[in-house]
Amino acid sequence: MSMGRTGDRTADVVIRRLSVFRKISPQTAAALDDAIRGRITTAVAGQELVTEGDPADRLRMILSGWAARYKSLEDGRRQIVNLVLPGETCDAQIYLLKHMDHSISALTPVVYAEIERERFEALIAADRVLAEAFWCETLSDAAIQREWTLNLGRRDAYERVAHLLCEVVERLRPVGLLDGDSCAFPITQTDLADATGLSVVHVNRTLQELRSAGLIVLRERTLTVHDLKALKDAALFTPDYLHYQALS
Template structure:
C-alpha cells in the first residue's frame, strides 16, 4: 500500500485537497476533472520527474503515490524540502519561473497529471474559486517551508520527527488517506533523515523512542497512532500553518 486510493473520478483526490482551502462546486469539480483526464502519466519508484535546472514549464498534480522534493549538493548530500502527497500540486505557479530550483523524485509508484501553462491559465481564468484554491495551496506550501525551517533550527530530534509525522497525517486527512488511526507510510528512514537533517542512526533511535513511548507503531510501511493528540503534544504541533480554512 503506497498512499493511493480508488476513485470514480480521476481528479477526486485533487478536488478533496483543494476543498480544504475553498469550497469547490460540482461544476468546478467537473471542470477540474476534464482538465486532468487524458493528461495522466505513470512513473516508477526512484524515477526523477524533474531535476534542478530543468525548464519550469509544466504543472504536475499528484493523483496517487508519494514524491519527494529535494535539493542536493555536488557531493550527493540531499535535503528533502517537502513531500508531495496525493492531491498535491508541484507547483501551481511554477511556470512563472524559468528553471526548476529543486528536484522531484518518486518514492513509490506514482500517477500524476502533467499540464502545460496555456491550458492551466485558461482553466484558472474560468473559475475564480478554483484559482483561489490553487493560490492558497501555493501559500500553504510556503508556510510548510517556514515550519520546516523552524523544525531544523529549533526543535530537537524527537520533536522534529514527531512534528513531521503529525504534519503528514494532517495533510493526508483531507484526501481521505488517514482513517483516524493509521495510514500508509512509504517513507524510509533515509528519507526521514534527509527531511529532518538527522543521521539515519539518529532517526532510528528517535523512532524507537517514539515507539517505546507508546506514541506510534511503524510496521510494514504503515503508521499507526492510537492517540494523535498525545503525539501532537509531544511534537508541539499546531496545524494552523496548513491553512485548511474550508475545513473549519
C-alpha cells in the same frame, strides 16, 4: 522502466485537497477532471518527475503515491525540503519561472498529471474560486516550508520526527487517506533522515523512542497513532500553519 500513460484516473483526490481551501463546485470539479484526463503519467520509485534546471513550463498534480522536493549538493548529499502527497500540486504557479530550482522525485510508485501553462491558465481564468484555491495551496506550501525551517533550526530530533509524523497525518486527513488512526507511511528511514536533517542512525533511535513512549506504531509501511494529541504535544505541533480550518 519508462513512464506510461493511463486514462482511468480522475481528479477526485485533487478536488478533495483543494476543497480544504475553497468550496469546489461540481462544475469546477468536472472542468478540472477534464483538464487532467489524457495527461496522466506514471513514475516508479526513485524516478525523477522533474530535475533542477529543467524548464518550468508545466505543473504537476499527484494523484497517488508520494514524492519529495529536494535539493542536493555536488557530492550527492540530499535535503528533502517537502513531501508531495496525494492530491497535492507541485507548485501551481511554477511556470511563471524559467527553470526549476529544485528536483521532485518519486518516493513510491506515483501517478500524476502534467498540465501545460496555457491549459492551466485558461482553467483558472474561467473560475475565480478555483484560482483562489490553487493560490491558497501555494501559500500553504510556503507556510509548510517555514515550519520545516523551524524544525531544522530549533526542534530537537525527537520533536522533529514527531512533528513530521503529525504533519503527514493532518495532510492526509482531508484527502480521505486515514483509516481510523492509521495511514500509509511508505517512506524509508533514509528519506526521513533527508527530511529531518538527521543521520539514519539518529532517525532509527528516535523512532524507537517514539515507539517506546507508546506514541506510534510503524509496521509494514503503515503508521498508527493511537493518541494523536499526545504525539502533537511531544512535537509542539499545532496545525494552524496548514491554513485548512481558516480557509474552509
